[in-house]
Amino acid sequence: MNIKDLKTPVYVVDEKAIIRNLEILKEVEKSSGCHILLAQKAFSMFRIYPLISQYISGATASGLFEARLAYEEMKGENHVFCPAYTEEEMHELCSICDHMSFNSLRQLELHRSIWEKSKVSVGLRINPEFSTQEGHEIYDPCAPGSRLGIREKDMPEHLPLGVEGIHFHTLCEQDAAPLADTVAYVEEHFGTYLREVKWINLGGGHHITRPGYDIELLKKTILHLKETYDVEVYLEPGEAIALNAGYLYTKVLDIVENTLPILILDASAACHMPDVLEMPYRPPLRDAGEAGEKKYTCRLGARTCLAGDVIGDYSFDRMPEIGDILTFEDMAIYSMVKNNTFNGMPLPDIALMHSDGSVETVRSFDYEDFKNRLS
Ligand SMILES: Cc1ncc(COP(=O)(O)O)c(C=O)c1O
Structure with a gap:
């Protein structure tokens, strides 16, 4: 499977990057x-x-x-x-x-x-x-x-x-x-x-x-x-x-306007990357800059009811469009272990990008996963 064929939102863990980290750790074990x-x-x-x-x-x-x-x-x-x-x-x-x-x-x-x-x-x-x-x-x-x-x-x-x-x-x-x-x-x-x-x-x-x-x-x-x-x-x-071995792919579902364009994503800070709000921090977004750095600055927010479910302000060379896929980086850690289904949000799938570049969806979640945690 190719990255483009994945259903969003999805965490994609990069096997090559994991191995790069593991090689470093193995060497520390061996030499110390x-x-x-x-x-x-x-x-x-x-x-x-x-x-x-x-x-x-x-x-x-x-x-x-x-x-x-x-x-x-x-x-x-x-x-x-x-x-x-x-x-x-x-x-x-x-x-x-x-x-x-x-x-x-x-x-x-x-x-x-x-x-x-x-x-x-x-x-x-x-x-x-x-x-x-x-x-x-x-x-x-x-x-x-x-x-x-x-x-x-x-x-x-x-x-x-x-x-x-x-x-x-x-x-x-x-x-x-x-x-x-x-x-x-x-x-x-x-x-x-x-x-x-x-x-x-x-x-x-x-x-x-x-x-x-x-x-x-x-x-x-x-x-x-x-x-x-x-x-x-x-x-x-x-x-x-x-570290730096996973991504969260998310789709732009709508764009609303209030002071600046606000992209409504199928990923949520509160549900899928809680540390963004808890720590708080601004996750790196592939090919995007700081607010004001590139031509088009947009706010990235979720489709939950939480007013503060905002991931941050980012700038782009080209104005993002509905249907675009955005890639948050460094999303393997403290992400899928902490996610939740607040607002009935679907959980992101979990996929593995193999060293040869092929991608495999390892786990998909649906309505039953939401319902099974409730009574
Ligand atoms: C007891 C203990 N060990 C290990 C860790 C892992 O820390 P880190 O993921 O920052 O390396 C934590 C993190 O809270 C911890 O509380």
Whole structure:
């Protein structure tokens, strides 16, 4: 099938771009000896889990359902972190995961009788209280009042019996320098525990596959941890695996006028790319410029009832027409995992563009998918 034959809206994941990212990550694993896991919260296209597992060590989950998905579809290690587990979840997680991190000492002890009988290697998530990002408090687990991780002042003198790992996740779309700074801070404040564990998990937020990322500093930081503490080092990026490796194709359904031409699309920020409103950010649009940069500036909006369901203002060399297909870029991550059917909007299909350029629709959605989530 050709791109032109796809029904819109559709997420198209670019296999070649995924492989390009995976090659970089594989090289980091190989030369530093770390283990890289796919954080499924960012990207859960399980159709390509077999491909992903040829390059990296496995996956990490935010809870039971993602853990089950990795267990069923991905070869390799299966890790999980959730701020609180229920007893029923704990039984199943202990049978399908090999590593599990707890967010509090209370949760660790509550479930001790279950995990102690299993083969799971257990860790504690710490909150280093060392923020390296500004502007996005919603994405900063070190922000004041955060519920994520145990603070230094709440840690016991030594790790509780059976705890084999330390986990921290503090970054968001960042380079290696903030990681190196965080590691130095953690060594200073949590150093005793690093000497007591078998593994350290550095969380996600590492933009390793972004051009210009300081891979050498990342490797140096990993090697330092491995050599100093004799530990296995884990990284669990989500974005880096599918960064710049997917598109959302959308059709112009109508054009209305209010101060400027407003294109009504069959894609929605609220339903199909929620981070555009949540973060917020303006997704790149192929062949378009900033407002005012090219001859025709238009606002791009959705066909939902939400007045704020606007993707942004973009400019074009030629005035877009009804029926045109527009291509939003970098739409593999935090898109299909977060979409919804608000207003009864159809979910975009999911397609895979193979390395030879052919395109395959992997999954189509219809009315039943909308209805089945309601009662
Ligand atoms: C615990 C944890 N690990 C990994 C990730 C993945 O982060 P990213 O997709 O930014 O690499 C997140 C993101 O929120 C997270 O909370």
